[in-house]
């Protein structure tokens with residue numbers, strides 16, 4: 623990236639506070655944001671909410687194999703890596719700037735060993751086939767274009783075929799009451815559980831020192847394989 627582009631990069635710091643008795647007072651994640659109107663160039667409110675969920679479950683993360691899809695600037699994935707998960711970041715194979723954002727976010731947080739791969743939802747590509755088994759898939763604000771909903775679930779379902787106990791942790795912004803993934807979940811033998819924001823301290827306008835969640839209506843759900851419907855015996 624040239625000097626001119628670098629000048630368009632700003633910085634936001636997200637601060638997650640530790641509880642009493644834990645070592646250190648806080649964990650900070652610094653996210654470089656590009657001054658550009660493309661979707662994957664900056665942090666979306668959903669990302670702060672998903673990061674808060676990860677922070678709340680940080681004790682479960684060490685050594686978990688985590689893949690973030692549609693990562694953009696990757697706040698949740700970077701936090702997961704800082705909490706000890708083995709993270710892979712991904713965004714559309716057709717958006718190299720977004721893949722560059724994933725790499726830059728790792729660099730700015732001194733994280734090494736996090737592969738960044740181009741994964742376009744719905745495509746069974748060599749990159750998807752090459753992934754190791756994944757325990758947790760992260761997706762923050764990926765359900766924002768109804769035309770993509772089935773492709774996202776197809777990618778998730780493909781990964782769960784290999785690892786039936788994998789979970790898809792995802793946050794979405796309520797943009798239209800008419801949008802639903804219910805029929806698609808049924809079609810792909812998936813099921814979903816809503817996670818109330820108050821159960822992980824995200825029912826606030828300000829999270830991790832950021833006012834980004836504000837008054838946006840963000841919700842969290844966990845999608846898993848409906849093992850009975852999928853005829854899973856493992």
Ligand SMILES: C[S@@+](CC[C@H](N)C(=O)[O-])C[C@H]1O[C@@H](n2cnc3c(N)ncnc32)[C@H](O)[C@@H]1O
Pocket residue numbers: 661662663664665666667668669691692693694695696713714715717720741742743761762763764766770
């Ligand atoms: C609304 S942004 C959310 C970015 C980030 N997850 C966040 O919450 O801050 C949607 C992200 O999905 C990515 N994306 C869009 N279409 C995609 C596709 N077909 N396959 C994979 N990623 C895609 C975009 O590049 C962008 O990073």
